[in-house]
Amino acid sequence: MKYFEYEISGIDGSVAKFVGYCLDNSEEVVPDRVRPSVLVIPGGGYEMTSDREAEPIAMQFLAAGFNAFVLRYSVKPSVFPVALLEAADAMTMIREHAAEWHVDPDAIAVIGFSAGGHLAANLATSTSDDILVAHGYDPDAVRPNGLLLAYPVITSGPLAHRGSFDSLLGERRNDSQALESVSIERHIDAKTPPVFAWHTVPDETVPYENTLMLIDACKKAGVSIEAHLFPQGGHGLSLGTAETAWQGVNGIEPSIQIWPQLAVSWMHRTFAR
DSSP: OEEEEEEEEOTTSOEEEEEEEEOOOOTTSOTTOOEEEEEEEOOSTTTOOOGGGSHHHHHHHHHTTOEEEEEEOOOTTSOTTHHHHHHHHHHHHHHHTTTTTTEEEEEEEEEEETHHHHHHHHHHSSTTHHHHHHTTOOHHHHOOSEEEEESOOOOOSTTOOHHHHHHHHGGGTTOHHHHHHTOGGGSOOTTSOOEEEEEETTOSSSOTHHHHHHHHHHHHHTOOEEEEEESSOOSOOTTSSTTTSBTTTBTOOGGGTTHHHHHHHHHHHHTOO
16 A cells, blocks of 8 residues: 655645555556545534544545545635635646556545535535636546535535634635635536535534535436435534544444445445446
8 A cells, every 4th residue: 555645735825734545556456457536525614624534534445445535624724715726736636646546537536524525515516616717727627526525514504504614714704705605505516526425413513404405406406416314413423433433432323334335335336337
């Protein structure tokens, strides 16, 4: 396995961390194999990036035979579009190094958690295509081929997680035009790749209606979506196991522990060749 780290410079002078875990090929098996891959984007309300939603998630997909990358993007006091452009740089890096890292450049999914889900969806949908173009990116060239979301921040409307948008927009936090421009459900169209999402119904931090809005928007746009709502558990559960529980205790939730298996199956179906 190859392990590597890179730094990505933000447009405001901040620095993001990009980590890769890439499986080696074997002469005994398929020496020229290229693999589907995932870019993991942790949550944290645009105030931090959670350890619990970073490497442990990458290890799940690595064990299932995918290459995995993690982006620790810039957060508060950095504001939009700093993190978005770092995510675009991460996708560019993966595709530019596809041959070296044994990556199928047409089978890259991004998986985001909570506010990281908002960032992942921002990159995958047409939400900020104009911003990307203004900064010299081709939106289609950095758009992932699949989008996986765990308890995602979607809407900036009445059911928004206000803390995420306050940190994301900074001084523009109360600007209605800025808020609407980053409200994901308003910008899903035919360019949005297939989606996998899950949420817990009792989530009191990011209401599960965020995912319902996502489902409705995808249906209206003709975008394939698989979504799972679980009857128990709060916000930020990650894997729902002792591996990712806070201090190894809080956040163990058996009802959601199946989601990695569901996501891996979705990946296999989505990127079947």
